Amino acid sequence: MAADSPVGVFDSGIGGLSVLRHIRRQLPHEHLLYFADSGFAPYGDKPEQAIVARALAISEFLLQRGAKALVIACNTATAAAIGALRAAYPAMPVIGVEPGLKPAAALTQSRTVGVLATDSTLASAKFNLLREQIAAATGVRFVTRACVGLADQVEKGELQSAASALLVHRYVEPLIAQGVDVLVLGCTHYPFVQPLIEQAAMRAGKPPLAIIDTGDAVARQLLRLLDQHGIRHQAGDGGALQGFTTGSRTTLARAFITLLKIDPAVTCISVEAELASGK
Numbered sequence: 001m002a003a004d005s006p007v008g009v010f011d012s013g014i015g016g017l018s019v020l021r022h023i024r025r026q027l028p029h030e031h032l033l034y035f036a037d038s039g040f041a042p043y044g045d046k047p048e049q050a051i052v053a054r055a056l057a058i059s060e061f062l063l064q065r066g067a068k069a070l071v072i073a074c075n076t077a078t079a080a081a082i083g084a085l086r087a088a089y090p091a092m093p094v095i096g097v098e099p100g101l102k103p104a105a106a107l108t109q110s111r112t113v114g115v116l117a118t119d120s121t122l123a124s125a126k127f128n129l130l131r132e133q134i135a136a137a138t139g140v141r142f143v144t145r146a147c148v149g150l151a152d153q154v155e156k157g158e159l160q161s162a163a164s165a166l167l168v169h170r171y172v173e174p175l176i177a178q179g180v181d182v183l184v185l186g187c188t189h190y191p192f193v194q195p196l197i198e199q200a201a202m203r204a205g206k207p208p209l210a211i212i213d214t215g216d217a218v219a220r221q222l223l224r225l226l227d228q229h230g231i232r233h234q235a236g237d238g239g240a241l242q243g244f245t246t247g248s249r250t251t252l253a254r255a256f257i258t259l260l261k262i263d264p265a266v267t268c269i270s271v272e273a274e275l276a277s278g279k
Contacts, residue, residue: 001068001092003233006242007222008062009071010035010055012043013155013247014255015189016073019097021260022219023071027232030239033062034264036255037271038247042151043076044118044187051120055081056088057271061244064274068231069093071222075117075187079124093225099186100212101130105140107210108182114175115144116197117186122146127186143178147171147187154189155251157258160196168196169203176204184212191215192259244269 007027009020013036020034035058037043043051055077059070069092070085072078078096085094099121104113121127122144131142150171153164175183183201185191191213201209226232233239243266245252253266 001229001231003231004031004235005066005068005231006031006033006240007069007071008033008035008059008065008067009073010037010058010062010077011074011188012036012041012077013038013151013189014252014259015151015154015187015192017255017259018188018191018213019071019073019215019218022215023222024239024241024260026219026223027226028238029233029236031233032239032241033065033067034241034243035062036243036245036247036252038155038245038251040246041155042118043074044120044151046120048080048120048124051077051080052084055085059085059089061271061274063089069095069222069226071218072096073188073218075099076120079121079126093222093229095218095222095225097188097214097218098130099127099184100214100217101134101142101184104182104184104210104212105134105138107212108140110179110181111139112141112143112179113182113184114172114178114180115142115184115186116147116150116171116190117144118151119146119148121186143175143180145171145175147190150193151187151189154192157251157254159192164193165196165199168193169200172197172200173204176201176206180209181206182210182212185214188215243267246271
């Protein structure tokens with residue numbers, strides 16, 4: 001792959017923009033393709049095999065557009081599909097998102113860490129193996145909470161609404177009651193409601209929590225692997241960005257403007273139709 005080929009980034013919707021912003025900050029010259037699979041969202045309540053099939057189809061779509069690396073900007077898709085993607089594309093950098101359990105274990109003073117994530121992530125073998133390994137090595141207790149509906153609120157753009165605040169309070173308060181002093185955001189949608197999370201913790205009587213968002217670590221890993229493969233793009237004024245969605249073009253375009261303050265071209269597509277046509 002040429003250094004000026006794009007990096008493909010995908011998520012079930014707009015949550016992966018929380019990862020994309022770190023990538024753009026750390027790798028400003030990279031050309032990027034962002035794919036929001038909003039027409040199939042949410043991933044959190046889908047069977048694992050359906051997520052794997054979807055991730056493979058989206059990755060093929062991005063490869064047909066010249067992607068030199070893949071970033072799975074979705075915790076649920078990473079847990080379900082990263083093994084399949086690495087097996088399918090062994091020569092290509094494939095970077096996933098994992099809940100930041102290790103840095104959280106290093107930060108906690110109470111020895112109790114909270115994890116907010118989707119049902120699928122919390123039920124995955126990958127997540128549970130990681131939790132067991134870190135708990136055994138550190139003695140830290142991980143208290144998990146499945147945040148049903150919260151990613152949907154972010155998809156709808158309800159980052160400060162009363163309904164979103166109520167959901168966040170419902171999920172955060174029980175963790176605070178169990179002595180959590182570090183909170184891991186185990187879904188890439190959740191950084192966009194971090195102010196609500198902090199407010200909920202304060203209302204529950206907790207001083208400011210340490211909150212772990214792994215987007216920065218993902219960007220650093222991408223940089224490292226691009227350098228390792230000799231394909232980091234370091235020339236030009238700034239990388240180009242294209243957006244694709246299986247949902248509403250207007251919704252993704254508005255999310256780019258609202259969340260990242262940028263206005264790239266966005267195309268609404270059907271993955272299956274595009275792959276069948278060979279475009």
